[in-house]
Amino acid sequence: MAFDSLTAFIVMEGHGPYVWTCYGVFFLLLGALVYWSLLQRRRVVSAQRRDLARAAAGQSAAPRAAVGASFNRVHESQD
Amino acid sequence: MWQFFHKLGSPKWFFGIANRLMPWLLWGGAVLLLAGLVWGLAFAPKDYLQGNSYRIIFIHVPSAFLAQSVYIMMAVAAVVTLVWRMKLADVFVKAAAPVGAVLTFLALFTGAVWGKPTWGTWWIWDARLTSMLILLFLYFGVIALGAAISDEKSSARAVAVLVLVGVVNIPIIKYSVEWWNTLHQPATFKLTEKPSMPIEMWLPLLLSVLGLYLIFGWFACLRMQTEILTRERRTRWVKELVQAEGN
Numbered sequence: 260m261a262f263d264s265l266t267a268f269i270v271m272e273g274h275g276p277y278v279w280t281c282y283g284v285f286f287l288l289l290g291a292l293v294y295w296s297l298l299q300r301r302r303v304v305s306a307q308r309r310d311l312a313r314a315a316a317g318q319s320a321a322p323r324a325a326v327g328a329s330f331n332r333v334h335e336s337q338d
Numbered sequence: 339m340w341q342f343f344h345k346l347g348s349p350k351w352f353f354g355i356a357n358r359l360m361p362w363l364l365w366g367g368a369v370l371l372l373a374g375l376v377w378g379l380a381f382a383p384k385d386y387l388q389g390n391s392y393r394i395i396f397i398h399v400p401s402a403f404l405a406q407s408v409y410i411m412m413a414v415a416a417v418v419t420l421v422w423r424m425k426l427a428d429v430f431v432k433a434a435a436p437v438g439a440v441l442t443f444l445a446l447f448t449g450a451v452w453g454k455p456t457w458g459t460w461w462i463w464d465a466r467l468t469s470m471l472i473l474l475f476l477y478f479g480v481i482a483l484g485a486a487i488s489d490e491k492s493s494a495r496a497v498a499v500l501v502l503v504g505v506v507n508i509p510i511i512k513y514s515v516e517w518w519n520t521l522h523q524p525a526t527f528k529l530t531e532k533p534s535m536p537i538e539m540w541l542p543l544l545l546s547v548l549g550l551y552l553i554f555g556w557f558a559c560l561r562m563q564t565e566i567l568t569r570e571r572r573t574r575w576v577k578e579l580v581q582a583e584g585n
Contacts, residue, residue, distance in 0.1 A: 271390035278393050281448040285397045292440050300564045307571050307580045
C-alpha cells in the first residue's frame, strides 16, 4: 500500500476529490454505455419478434399505429 | 487468404465469431482493467512532483489512447468501405463511433479534473486540448451523419468520407505536444524509448490500457451484432436467431 490508513487513501493529501470524481465518472459512463448497448440489442430483438409474430398471424398488411408526433404518413383521415 | 476475406465480409459468419469472442473480451478486459486501476490507485508510489493527483493517469491515458486508436480503426474500416464496398466495415464504423465519443469525453473530462490541481486551471485553449475537442466533434459528426441518411449505401459512403477527412486530426493530436508550446506533458509511452516512469507506475498503466482495449472489443462486437440484426432482419438466419434468442 502507498497509504498508511483508509482515511489517508480516501483523502489522498487533498487530491481525493479530484481523483475520486474521475474514477466515479469513468465507471458511471462506461456502465451507462453497457446498459444502453444491451437495451438497444434487446429492443431490436423484441421488435423483430413482434413483427414475425404479426406476420405469422397474417396481419402483416395492417398499418402500424402511429406513436406520438412524427412525419409519418397518415393512413386514415383524422377529420 | 481471399476466401478468408470473403468470409470476413459475411455478417452471419461474423455473428458466430463475435458470440464466441465476447465472454473472453468482457471478462479478460474487466480483470485487466480492475487489476490496473486497483494497483494504480492504492499501491503505485506517489509522484514526487504532482502528488496523488497523478493517479488520474490510470484512467486518463487509457481513455485518450483508445479514443484515438478507435478513430484510426474507423478510418481503416472507412477505406475498406470505399474500396471493397464491404458492408461489415460500415457496420463497424457505426457501432464504434458512440464508444469513441464516450472515451474522448472521458479523456477530456479526466484531463480537466487533473489540470485543476496540477496546472491551476480546468481548461485552456492549447493545442492538445483543442485538437482533442475537435476529435469529440468529429465523433458527433459521424454519429449524426450516419443517423441522418436512411439509405444504407449512401450513408455508408458519406460517413466513410467524413471519417477519412477527419483522420488528419490524429497526427495533430499526437504531435501537438511537440510542435507547439503546451501545458500538456509529452507522451507517457513511446514505442522507441523506455518509458520515463518507474516500472511500478507504467505496468499498472499498461494493464489498464490493455483492459480497456479488450472492453472496447466487447462493445464493438455487441453493437455490431445489434446493427447486423437490424440490417439483415429479412434473412432466414436472423429470423431463426431472433426466435431462439428472445426466449
